[in-house]
């Protein structure tokens with residue numbers, strides 16, 4: 001590719017074993033089961049390479065969808081509790097979402 005010829009002076013191979021998730025047969029169903037469990041808890045989401053694709057674009061898209069879903073959930077939750085923010089409980093920063 002670079003057009004260089006000759007024997008390398010030094011080489012190093014780094015193997016990132018287990019660096020990427022290897023999806024097993026039934027992965028989509030497993031992810032749906034996990035996500036349906038997660039959806040039962042308002043404010044909780046799950047995303048990342050373990051779920052919807054290992055490449056960075058897939059991770060970013062997955063995170064975007066999950067963040068949008070969480071925003072909707074929190075908005076709906078706030079609406080159904082009549083805007084009573086204390087019903088949602090404080091988060092770790094002591095601030096209601």
Ligand SMILES: Cc1cc2nc3c(=O)[nH]c(=O)nc-3n(C[C@H](O)[C@H](O)[C@H](O)COP(=O)(O)OP(=O)(O)OC[C@H]3O[C@@H](n4cnc5c(N)ncnc54)[C@H](O)[C@@H]3O)c2cc1C
Pocket residue numbers: 016019020047048049050053054055056057059
């Ligand atoms: C060597 C390598 C090269 C790659 N090259 C490419 C590439 O060129 N292009 C591409 O599209 N994809 C590439 N990928 C894939 C892509 O980078 C990953 O799949 C993606 O970054 C995974 O994103 P993630 O958010 O799921 O996990 P991560 O990016 O691993 O993020 C998880 C985060 O959680 C943190 N964490 C872990 N445990 C805890 C804990 N207990 N408490 C708090 N925080 C915690 C970690 O520190 C980390 O910051 C590569 C992956 C590897 C390993």
